[in-house]
Amino acid sequence: MVDLTKMDRGDLQARAQRLDERYLRFKALGLVLDMTRGKPCAEQLDLSLGLLDCLGQNDYRAADGSDCRNYGGLEGLPEARKLFAEFLEVDPSEVIVGGNSSLAMMHDTLTQAVLRGMPGGTAAWRTQPAVKFLCPSPGYDRHFAICQHLGIDMLTVGMNANGPDMDEVEPLVAADASIKGIWCVPKYSNPTGITFSDDVVERLARMRTAAPDFRIFWDNAYTVHHLTETPDRLANLFAACKAVGHADRVLIFGSTSKVSFAGAGVAAMAASAANVRHLKSGMAIQTIGPDKLNQLRHVRFFRDMAGIAAHMQKHAGILRPKFSAVEEVLTRELGGTGVAGWSRPRGGYFVSLDTPDGCAKAVVAMAADAGVQLTQAGATFPHGRDPRDRNIRLAPSLPPLDEIKQALELVAVCVQRVSIAQLLNR
């Protein structure tokens, strides 16, 4: 492949014409493809069909004898707490098992902090002149949306191959007491696919924070979502925090949304005794308890972590060809062109594609015009504004294999075409 950035104007113009012709052929196909979100495909959901009828009419009692059909049990079923304790690598007493959405648990936790504060702090965050969160970016748009919604200022920090740029993070949190937290997707990160290194985890645990009620929102959404036979290993932040006397610093979130059913899974969180006590006192006002029958269904269906691991192998079997197709098309179409870099994730749900600065929005718009919806350009940054306008999140889980190939070919045409337009305008 030739490096577009080194071609002369004539060659670029000729190539642009060929790309335009190819683009028009795509357009003529009348594609209607949606790659906007990390939704599991039907084949993946079929893996968990057993959940639908695994509770018989005589199976509604938890291990402690409680009737899962009735009210109660704010912190979730004992056996569900045990399973999620393994899942999140914590003690069962540190786990709260909730409803179907870990996003809701994060939202509600942050809302509690705004309304009532957090252990270690002096006041509700709403009473403070400014509250800021660090947002390693590219990151997860729904995290940023929660901050925006709650009026929390967002400070973008860099996202490296080994995690957030700790050389940026450490001085910021040490100097500014209004910085109350940081968002992290530490394993197979959304969207860049990286896993935080042991060193980054250790530095997050140890760093000095000016805010006494600083919190790491540790959204371990893809903890068991491997795409290779040699899973990434993530150091245990909670253990590291405990070791240096910072147990209250971390709030861990996870769910089975991309293990069982995306819309009808089970979410859980884990935290120190002080945090759990505080959060439960707020939850007790909000609800009488979670849907324990769905928790029981999940315990019956998966049994234990070995059951979940075996199940995730089946997911990987479905997802691997899709991610391979993305890699194959991008390499074939964009390798060596000098106008694109992309991630080769070993797990998770996304491929992160970088165009030349200033091109991402135009690429996404051009693909949409030909019927392929990508995640909005900029979505992976606070306020939906990518300062370099270059990052595009690709979500290959939902469409069938042939559609992914087609969509990626179109994306590659758009990336080249927009890049050439920029090169010609220099």
Add this chain to the structure above:
Amino acid sequence: MVDLTKMDRGDLQARAQRLDERYLRFKALGLVLDMTRGKPCAEQLDLSLGLLDCLGQNDYRAADGSDCRNYGGLEGLPEARKLFAEFLEVDPSEVIVGGNSSLAMMHDTLTQAVLRGMPGGTAAWRTQPAVKFLCPSPGYDRHFAICQHLGIDMLTVGMNANGPDMDEVEPLVAADASIKGIWCVPKYSNPTGITFSDDVVERLARMRTAAPDFRIFWDNAYTVHHLTETPDRLANLFAACKAVGHADRVLIFGSTSKVSFAGAGVAAMAASAANVRHLKSGMAIQTIGPDKLNQLRHVRFFRDMAGIAAHMQKHAGILRPKFSAVEEVLTRELGGTGVAGWSRPRGGYFVSLDTPDGCAKAVVAMAADAGVQLTQAGATFPHGRDPRDRNIRLAPSLPPLDEIKQALELVAVCVQRVSIAQLLNR
């Protein structure tokens, strides 16, 4: 039965001694009875066992073809919205079907108002010097707890046999723009069991409110929970509000918690287009969507309102003897004593018992000492403080019939004994 308030001291002392002997015999029984909450009994929950396996492995698609296992559908399944539209007597487009808890929907709605305000208002409630809610009392303790939690001041207003005392309510809301709402359980009210009259509903709809963003939280928790063959009829507040141009005033809540499973039912709310739009914009930040499979389960199991009505007849068949037992024991033990009045509810989950002023706490404590836990005295008033210390909420749904009789006999002994102590201390 003799009227204790008209007995002379000697007779009172003799009677007190007999009551003490009877109390000691109760104590010797070593009772362990819980009548604190309106929990359905196992026999009631058994009525819905079909929910556990009514979805087969091929049944996960909604009427609009959407896959209920996957993400999406913030406002709930079309067929669930249709069912709840009938349930709440509104249009399907006005319905949001959620998770397992209408309490959470109320909590989250009020939290949104505090953080972001409400349509018609000028600002988020958190930015205003004071926010107050009217709390008709006796009322539902969890409503009051939400206000307390969010820092909303509570103004107690009287609860009459036909609803809140509108002669109190109207001048308050007309004069004070910081009064932003009122809590209502309009049918078979918690705990007094009354249903709001047409006149009260009409006055709630018409009344002038100084706050432009005033909201009626209409918790229609017991709308189909009849105990007689001739159900109470509740006028349609939403229709009445629309008729006078106050469509945005009302937020309606309901659930199947006491229809299907208390812990694993489906909750829903209904409101005007402006309110729904506003609330959905907040919900979209909190969650990707509710558990649609549980919504589908409920639609499959109940089919329609006729199915729900037939199902509620079975609930009534189980509950009626329990409420009759309460009435029978209270009449036998306390009728004509002049020291107790109680409700004879035609639906819902509670009997409201009034002792002489200043006696409720002592009665509840005395019953607890003999092993019968009642709802905390004062719980039915804001901040858990009954200014007259006289109201006790009895929740007869959970215990078996013989235990209810035993518990109520003990309660009657306690009411008489505490009342006599007070009479002797005059």
